[in-house]
Amino acid sequence: ELAPILTIDGPSGAGKGAVSARCARALGWNVLDSGAVYRSVAAAALERSIAADDVAGLVSLCGDLDLVFEPGPDGILVRLDGRAVDERLRSEEVSVMSSRVAVQPEVRAALLALQRSHRRPPGLVADGRDMGTIVFPDAPIKVFLDASVRERANRRYKQLKDKGENVIFSRLFRDLEERDRRDRERAVAPTVPADDAVVVDSTRLNLDQVVERVLAIVRDRL
Ligand code: C5P
Numbered sequence: 001e002l003a004p005i006l007t008i009d010g011p012s013g014a015g016k017g018a019v020s021a022r023c024a025r026a027l028g029w030n031v032l033d034s035g036a037v038y039r040s041v042a043a044a045a046l047e048r049s050i051a052a053d054d055v056a057g058l059v060s061l062c063g064d065l066d067l068v069f070e071p072g073p074d075g076i077l078v079r080l081d082g083r084a085v086d087e088r089l090r091s092e093e094v095s096v097m098s099s100r101v102a103v104q105p106e107v108r109a110a111l112l113a114l115q116r117s118h119r120r121p122p123g124l125v126a127d128g129r130d131m132g133t134i135v136f137p138d139a140p141i142k143v144f145l146d147a148s149v150r151e152r153a154n155r156r157y158k159q160l161k162d163k164g165e166n167v168i169f170s171r172l173f174r175d176l177e178e179r180d181r182r183d184r185e186r187a188v189a190p191t192v193p194a195d196d197a198v199v200v201d202s203t204r205l206n207l208d209q210v211v212e213r214v215l216a217i218v219r220d221r222l
Pocket residue numbers: 012013034035036038039095098099100102127128129130131179183
């Protein structure tokens with residue numbers, strides 16, 4: 001029997017990482033941060049000067065990603081080749097590059113098996129854009145986590161500020177809007193809720209309230 005899956009999809013900055021980690025800890029399940037999968041490809045491409053449209057170069061990077069995820073108290077912890085890489089993967093440069101490599105269908109196809117390999121007992125919380133639609137279409141529990149662009153930009157701004165990064169709000173807002181559009185309007189795996197997903201709008205909810213709501217959905221569907 002396949003392990004149960006809770007998919008949490010939505011635009012960037014909606015709080016998917018924090019919500020996924022908290023739900024995974026509460027349920028005792030594994031966690032998959034698919035954004036970090038694309039970010040890892042992007043970071044490796046930047047390191048090796050592989051362009052966003054060099055499909056063959058990108059696909060060969062996808063073959064040797066050694067990624068391990070763990071639900072931390074504030075979000076999903078990511079290890080690439082045994083090293084903690086959260087900070088590098090969250091940089092603006094890697095963020096922008098990740099949504100550019102993610103439009104390539106060959107790259108997405110090359111990452112399917114890797115993502116599906118994270119489905120292990122007792123269960124999986126999978127965080128991303130197309131978890132409920134493409135990667136785990138048979139998941140029994142699907143959530144689409146949304147929030148207004150302004151609210152998401154505010155949250156990201158605070159996060160980066162807290163880390164001591166020098167960020168300009170207007171630039172971050174514009175980058176987020178642009179990335180949203182690219183993710184929503186792309187031909188493959190656009191960021192849209194699955195037909196059977198429950199949409200949760202977190203614009204006016206705090207983290208505890210969102211987690212509570214998602215766990216109630218899980219209890220309801222298991
Ligand atoms: O969720 P996160 O912001 O970390 O994702 C980074 C980028 O990876 C997104 O902008 C999106 O283009 C891409 N992505 C994707 N499919 C996923 C997860 C992320 O295309 N399932």
